[in-house]
Amino acid sequence: MKNSSIRNLDFKSRAGDFSFAPKKRSHKAKIGFASVAIASIIGVYSTFFQTSEADAKRSEQTAATASIAKAIDIDAKNPSSLAIPLPSNHEERAQGTNQDNDLDKSSEISEKKSDQIELSLPINAKAPSGFKIPLETSINKNSKPRTLNTNSKKTGSQKQPANSERKTENKNKLNSKIEPKAKTLSLAEEETYKVRKGDTLSSIFKRAKISAKELMLLTKVKHAKHLRKIFPGDKLVxxxxxxxxxxHLHKRIxxxxxxxxxxxxxxxxxxxxVxxxxxxxxxxxxxxxxxxxxxxxxAGLDDNTIMDLANIFGWDVDFALDIRRGDSFAIIFEEIYRNGELIKNGNIVAAEFVNRGNRFVALRYTDPKGxxxxxxxxxKSMKKAFLRAPVDFRRISSHFKKQRWHPVLGKKRPHRGVDYAASIGTPIKASGDGKIIFRGWxxxxxxxxxLKHGSKYTTLYGHMSKYRGGLKTGSRVKQGQxxxxxxxxxxATGPHLxxxxxxxxxxxxxxxxxLPDSAPIAKSxxxxxxxxxxxxxxxxxxxxxxxxALRDN
Known part of the structure; x- marks a missing residue:
């Protein structure tokens, strides 16, 4: 800048402000030179911040000159203290930037503690050379002018966010996008498929006309193991x-x-x-x-509850041989409801059975160990060390006798056991806990x-059609297994045990x-x-x- 009116001015550059120190002159001359200097600065700003409307530019310069002149009149005795800060958003970026003029040597404006001087600049003004507009700033031609305050107590009135903070903010804006709503499926009416003997998932889905690809995807879901376990009578909806x-598919577990x-x-x-x-x-x-x-x-009992009743008293009563007309029973049992609907009978909690005048009572108890x-x-335990009959039989086809006519050999021989007639394939149970000491022909x-039960008892099971898999000589078994x-x-002439x-x-x-008793309840x-x-x-x-009493009446 080679304006002769400010040729004698010394430019002192400090971080963030421009200070003008004139040579020794009279008081009036000082005021005159200050006015000229300020007017020149206004001219520089006008050159750099060109507006789209000439009228707005002239009005802004006039208002700024009046404000500065007023400030000079107030503080005329100390004109060297006059400081005009640059806009805060350019302040940090002004440091270290090489400029073409002598003004480029000055990058900061000193603190000003005197009265407020405001310059109103449009947001769409052109920035001075060397200054950068922050990337996040959006230039809008319709925006209102920004007001720059030279009365700030600190050189940097407000620091811009660091790059890392701006990136985090932008990332949060991206993450805050509204998730798309899940599609609402339109489903047809329910179809129920009952599992039949020999069915597989593949055959059921084939009946339902569902593709093999969908079946494969189903078998990979989190709870697929419950889908793979199907039994005759199960239902898939x-x-x-x-x-x-x-x-949609659901299946009762x-x-x-x-x-x-x-x-x-x-x-x-x-x-x-659940x-x-x-x-x-x-x-x-x-x-x-x-x-x-x-x-x-x-009387209204289902098959499972009847079997439970027979098993409870089965050690004391032979329900195939000992039952007589007039015998009676009374039970208290659980009923399990789901959503107000009776699902099944639960456990028998107390029962009484009268056989030939003998009264037997059983109470269900769970000890602290479960x-x-x-x-x-x-x-005393209702359970005996041995089952009276190790198979569910239709009848006893041959009793224990010292002599009997053998139907195959055609001669008399001792019959040292009991023959229980039953269908081929009827399960045979171990009558008590023990160890297999023989298994074969x-x-x-x-x-x-x-089976050997301790040191005193042994039991024999003959005429089997096949053995239970997984067992061999030396294997230990539990009662009822x-x-x-x-x-x-x-x-043998027919199927029996x-x-x-x-x-x-x-x-x-x-x-x-x-039969020997099982251990009673522990004293504790x-x-x-x-x-x-x-x-x-x-x-x-x-x-x-x-x-x-009701029966007697």
């Missing part, structure tokens, strides 16, 4: 989309859990739905006319298994032998047993007496 694809699979955003997702169960108690009693099964069935069994009111017994299946191997019971090596009649649990069973025992006794 399917809903298709309007274009015939699988949209047990009485309280359901596998649910849905199509969401072109992907299959699975979940386990239903709250309500347990209530019911009471039923009956007098036996012909058989336990028929009497219990007519072991559950049935006990007498005195705490044994002469006229055919396929045979012999399946060890083989009914057949007619060896010297030949069962022998030996005590210290001597044969005993399995039907009449006195006796008090807990009494407190937990007292109420149900009192209810059973009251119910039994009421029923008996």
């Amino acid at each position: 399917i809903q298709k989309t309007t274009d015939g694809k699988l949209g 047990d009485i309280s859990q359901t596998l649910v699979i849905d199509l969401k955003d072109d992907k299959f997702v699975s979940d386990i739905g 239903d709250k169960l309500d347990i209530r108690f019911n009471r039923i009693s009956s007098v036996i006319d012909s058989s336990l099964y028929l009497s219990a069935k007519s 072991n559950t069994s049935y006990f007498t009111p005195e705490g 044994k002469g006229g017994y055919g396929r045979t298994v012999i 399946i060890i083989g299946y009914v057949g007619k191997s060896g010297l 030949h069962y022998e019971f030996r005590v210290n090596g001597l044969h005993r009649n399995p039907v009449t032998v006195k 649990y006796r008090k807990d047993f009494k407190s937990k069973t007292a109420n149900v025992l009192a209810e059973l006794n009251t119910y039994s007496k009421t029923i008996l």
Whole structure:
């Protein structure tokens, strides 16, 4: 800049301001030179910040000159203190920038503690050479002018955000985009497919006209293992989309859990739905006319509850041989409800059975360790060390006898066991806990298994059609565990189980032998047993007496 009117001015550059220090002159001359200098600066700003409208430019320069002149009149004695700060958004970028003029040597404006001087510049003005507009600044021609305040106490009135902060802000803006809503599927009516014997998932889906690709995707969902486990009688409920694809499937896992699979955003997702169960108690009693099964069935019990009743008293009562007309039973049992609907019968919590005038009572008890069994009111186990009959049989085809006519050999021979007639393939159970000491073919017994129970007892099971897989000589078994299946191997005229019971090596009649008891409730649990069973025992006794009184009347 070579203007002669400011040739004698010294430019002192400090960070952020321009200070003008004139030579020694008179007071009026100082004011004159200051006016000229300021007018020149206004001219520089006008050159750099050109506006699109000439009238606006002239009005802004006039207003700025008037404000500066007023400031000079107020602080005329100290004109060297006059400082005009650059806009804050250019302030940091002004440092270190090489400029073409002498003004380029000055990059900062000194602090000004005197009265406020404001310059109003349009946002669309052209920036001076060497200054950069921040990337995040959006230039809008319709924006209002920005006001620059020279009365700020600090050189940098407001720092711009660092690059890392701006990147984080922009990233957050991108992440804050609204997620698209999931597609709402239009589903057809439910179709129920019942699992038949020999069915596979592939065959069921083929009936449902669902593609193999969809089946493959289904087997990869989180809870697919529950889908792969299917049994005859299970039901798969399917809903298709309007274009015939699988949209929804559910399958009952047990009485309280359901596998649910849905199509969401072109992907299959699975979940386990859990239903709250309500347990209530019911009471039923009956007098036996012909058989336990028929009497219990007519009283309203289902097959599972009847079998539970027979198993509880099966150590004391032979339901095939000992039942007499006039025998009776009374039970208190659980009923399980789901959503107000009866689903099934639960456990028998208390039961009474009267056989030939003998009364037997059983109470269900779970000890603090979680072991559950049935006990007498005195705490003795209803369970004996051995089952009276190790197979569900139709009849006893041959009893224990010292002499009998052998149907195959055609001569008399001792029959040291009991023959239980049953269909081929009927499961045979271990009558007590023990160890397999023989498993194989044994002469006229055919396929045979012999178990050893402690040091005193052994049991023999003959004429099997086949053995239970996974067992061999030396294997240990539990009472009630399946060890083989009914057949007619060896010297046999029809399918049956030949069962022998030996005590210290001597044969005993399995039907009449006195069976050893299982261990009673531990002494440490006796008090807990009494407190937990007292109420149900009192209810059973009251119910039994009421029923008996009604029968007598």
